[in-house]
Amino acid sequence: MGLATCGIAAGGDKVFAALKNALSQRNLQVLLTRTGCIGYCREEPLVSIHLPGKSLIILHRVAETDAEKIVEAVAAETVPQDLALCRVEEWDPIVGEKLVFGTGFEDIPVYDEIPYFAPQRKIVLRDAGLINPEEIEEYIAVGGYSALHKALTAMTPEEVIEEVIASGLRGRGGGGFPTGMKWNFTKQEKSLQKYIICNADEGDPGAYMNRNEMESDPHMILEGMLIGAYAIGAREGVIYVRAEYPLAIQRLTRAIAQARDYGLIGKNIFGTDFSFELTIAEGAGAFVCGEETALIASIEGKTGRPRPRPPFPAQKGLWGMPTNINNVETWTNIPVIIQKGGAWFSRIGGEKNSGTKVFSLVGEVQRVGLVEVPLGTPIQTLVYDVGNGGIEGRKIKAVQTGGPSGGCIPASLFDTPMDYEHLTAVGSIMGSGGVVVMDELTSMVDTARFFIGFTNEESCGKCVPCREGLKHMLMLLDKILVGKATESDMATLEELSGVIKKTSLCGLGQTAPNPVLTTLKYFRNEYDAYLKGVP
Amino acid sequence: MEPQRLEEIIGRYPTPTGKILGILEHIQREMGYLPKDVLKLLAKRLELPLSELYSIATFYSFFTLEALGRHVVTVCMGTACHVKGAPELVASLKHHLGVEMDETTRDGKFLLTTDDGEYTLTSARCFGACSMAPVLRVDNKIFGYVTPERIPSILKQFGWEGNHH
Numbered sequence: 001m002g003l004a005t006c007g008i009a010a011g012g013d014k015v016f017a018a019l020k021n022a023l024s025q026r027n028l029q030v031l032l033t034r035t036g037c038i039g040y041c042r043e044e045p046l047v048s049i050h051l052p053g054k055s056l057i058i059l060h061r062v063a064e065t066d067a068e069k070i071v072e073a074v075a076a077e078t079v080p081q082d083l084a085l086c087r088v089e090e091w092d093p094i095v096g097e098k099l100v101f102g103t104g105f106e107d108i109p110v111y112d113e114i115p116y117f118a119p120q121r122k123i124v125l126r127d128a129g130l131i132n133p134e135e136i137e138e139y140i141a142v143g144g145y146s147a148l149h150k151a152l153t154a155m156t157p158e159e160v161i162e163e164v165i166a167s168g169l170r171g172r173g174g175g176g177f178p179t180g181m182k183w184n185f186t187k188q189e190k191s192l193q194k195y196i197i198c199n200a201d202e203g204d205p206g207a208y209m210n211r212n213e214m215e216s217d218p219h220m221i222l223e224g225m226l227i228g229a230y231a232i233g234a235r236e237g238v239i240y241v242r243a244e245y246p247l248a249i250q251r252l253t254r255a256i257a258q259a260r261d262y263g264l265i266g267k268n269i270f271g272t273d274f275s276f277e278l279t280i281a282e283g284a285g286a287f288v289c290g291e292e293t294a295l296i297a298s299i300e301g302k303t304g305r306p307r308p309r310p311p312f313p314a315q316k317g318l319w320g321m322p323t324n325i326n327n328v329e330t331w332t333n334i335p336v337i338i339q340k341g342g343a344w345f346s347r348i349g350g351e352k353n354s355g356t357k358v359f360s361l362v363g364e365v366q367r368v369g370l371v372e373v374p375l376g377t378p379i380q381t382l383v384y385d386v387g388n389g390g391i392e393g394r395k396i397k398a399v400q401t402g403g404p405s406g407g408c409i410p411a412s413l414f415d416t417p418m419d420y421e422h423l424t425a426v427g428s429i430m431g432s433g434g435v436v437v438m439d440e441l442t443s444m445v446d447t448a449r450f451f452i453g454f455t456n457e458e459s460c461g462k463c464v465p466c467r468e469g470l471k472h473m474l475m476l477l478d479k480i481l482v483g484k485a486t487e488s489d490m491a492t493l494e495e496l497s498g499v500i501k502k503t504s505l506c507g508l509g510q511t512a513p514n515p516v517l518t519t520l521k522y523f524r525n526e527y528d529a530y531l532k533g534v535p
Numbered sequence: 536m537e538p539q540r541l542e543e544i545i546g547r548y549p550t551p552t553g554k555i556l557g558i559l560e561h562i563q564r565e566m567g568y569l570p571k572d573v574l575k576l577l578a579k580r581l582e583l584p585l586s587e588l589y590s591i592a593t594f595y596s597f598f599t600l601e602a603l604g605r606h607v608v609t610v611c612m613g614t615a616c617h618v619k620g621a622p623e624l625v626a627s628l629k630h631h632l633g634v635e636m637d638e639t640t641r642d643g644k645f646l647l648t649t650d651d652g653e654y655t656l657t658s659a660r661c662f663g664a665c666s667m668a669p670v671l672r673v674d675n676k677i678f679g680y681v682t683p684e685r686i687p688s689i690l691k692q693f694g695w696e697g698n699h700h
């Protein structure tokens with residue numbers, strides 16, 4: 001049973017209880033277990049059934065009232081075909097041996113033929129929805145911690161970093177900085193104490209890939225961090241998780257305890273000299289704390305206000321010590337790079353954009369969920385092939401990527417490849433991977449106002465351009481929305497955007513005007529309509 | 536909160552990493568807010584100026600200095616939820632719970648408690664359940680695909696018996 005936050009909210013916990021109850025009334029050899037989320041959130045609650053030697057069958061939109069029917073079918077060594085979404089004959093966990101489920105149920109479409117899954121390539125989410133995230137043994141069974149073993153027993157820290165550099169992996173937290181190079185900065189600092197941090201603050205509204213990565217496969221993050229700590233020479237790590245994610249915190253806490261029991265965290269891991277401790281720190285609801293220097297201040301128990309860089313965290317980070325900070329998804333990419341090699345990884349995706357990215361496809365699109373595709377996949381593949389276009393035949397107008405720092409990309413540019421450079425070229429950014437779809441009923445001026453309202457609210461107030469400038473932008477946008485603005489207000493709005501971008505202290509202010517600038521660029525007609533009065 | 540209980544909570548955070556926020560979060564969860572006398576006691580215990588704890592408590596939206604209602608209704612005001620009609624949910628909740636707020640805070644933060652102290656209406660940035668937008672949370676339970684029409688039936692699950700006014 002898929003039981004991540006989304007599956008539970010869709011009623012999965014009730015289905016789970018009903019299945020448990022139905023099973024308890026029969027004497028069957030059935031293991032009922034919980035998994036994370038396979039990413040097809042629109043079709044939840046999802047239940048997978050594996051009968052010995054048969055294909056794994058994924059059932060969708062399962063209701064509490066289906067429990068009896070499911071158990072009855074299983075008792076008869078079959079599945080309820082009317083609930084079936086697809087079948088999986090075998091699955092490649094990449095770092096481990098291929099899982100062969102079996103054959104049979106030929107009437108049910110195969111996984112690769114389902115339009116939602118067909119364009120996807122699962123690397124980060126290869127275990128999500130398949131294994132039980134609460135049992136370390138299941139992670140080990142699909143090759144988990146073998147990359148850590150390889151790194152610790154057969155590679156020097158330098159070799160690990162070389163492999164990460166060769167992979168071309170870039171940070172998935174938004175900036176896209178080459179991960180291997182960043183590791184080297186901290187490694188080269190001379191210090192007895194160094195830290196690594198996992199940034200799990202996931203602040204962009206509309207983006208929830210990190211939540212699923214933590215809830216569905218927490219050990220993959222731990223393994224990535226352990227390998228990183230070994231390479232960098234850090235003995236302590238912190239995972240900073242936002243308070244809004246209680247289930248992620250619970251599963252990470254459990255994962256850390258299990259890894260400690262197995263000797264994978266603690267002293268002399270795999271009998272080597274390498275020792276590592278890992279703790280969880282909880283965020284407390286401030287968007288700006290996703291910024292690395294603010295995040296560090298927050299862990300130290302201060303208000304989370306960014307400070308100017310340099311010094312970078314690699315020189316002076318947590319408690320003044322050299323610190324390497326990466327996003328959740330960056331860490332999850334590490335085990336596969338070590339196990340399969342940097343060259344293997346670099347062949348996936350596009351030029352200078354290797355690997356995959358998990359996007360959250362949400363908003364006014366039919367099939368919502370988490371989608372993992374090679375970097376460089378065009379926007380239209382996501383919106384039309386995976387997402388199946390607008391709801392009730394409505395036309396899609398734009399997508400918003402990159403959260404409050406990103407921009408709105410019009411449908412006419414949907415052939416744009418989703419990679420760091422191309423998204424920046426059209427005025428948006430990759431950010432953490434949120435893709436919010438807007439259709440013909442969405443007002444782009446209202447959308448711009450929404451984001452400025454957001455960043456204005458979340459500005460930490462330290463630097464003037466961000467604190468005062470955003471307030472004025474908000475006033476101007478409100479004036480536009482009530483139909484009272486003039487051409488000169490429009491000019492001021494544009495000018496102010498440029499000033500805030502150029503003069504703000506941190507990334508929040510430096511990118512906050514992007515939603516306004518892109519809507520001005522691509523949807524000027526909607527602003528013009530307001531100049532003539534409320535449309 | 537008994538001083539002894541506070542000691543127990545402090546004891547759970549032996550290392551400085553994540554300590555202060557961790558303790559405050561613990562108190563917030565247990566008490567539903569950060570009472571002034573507890574903050575005073577904590578400041579003394581940690582040898583910190585009270586003003587520093589106050590600045591932390593007001594900086595982070597997770598903390599409140601006033602007691603919340605018995606049930607807390609939190610509407611997600613994230614991008615996906617905004618696009619899918621979160622403002623209509625807020626309007627409907629305000630109507631049903633009989634609480635008012637002025638227009639200027641329409642997508643900023645708000646914290647409104649009913650006169651009888653039963654319900655607090657507030658906002659969040661994103662629950663990470665964006666696929667089910669618009670989303671709201673009552674206490675710890677998340678509801679997805681919410682429409683204004685569904686709101687009375689959701690509130691009834693938490694003992695709401697019709698309009699308070």
Ligand SMILES: Cc1cc2nc3c(=O)[nH]c(=O)nc-3n(C[C@H](O)[C@H](O)[C@H](O)COP(=O)(O)O)c2cc1C
Nearest residue numbers: 171172173199202203290291292326327330507508
């Ligand atoms: C306002 C602001 C918010 C940010 N929020 C996040 C976030 O929620 N998660 C994240 O991983 N990075 C966030 N970042 C980026 C971090 O500062 C940092 O670059 C990142 O964690 C580095 O990890 P990476 O190299 O693996 O991408 C944010 C940056 C800014 C300026």
Ligand code: FES
Nearest residue numbers: 611613616662665
């Ligand atoms: S935007 Fe509402 S749950 Fe994410």
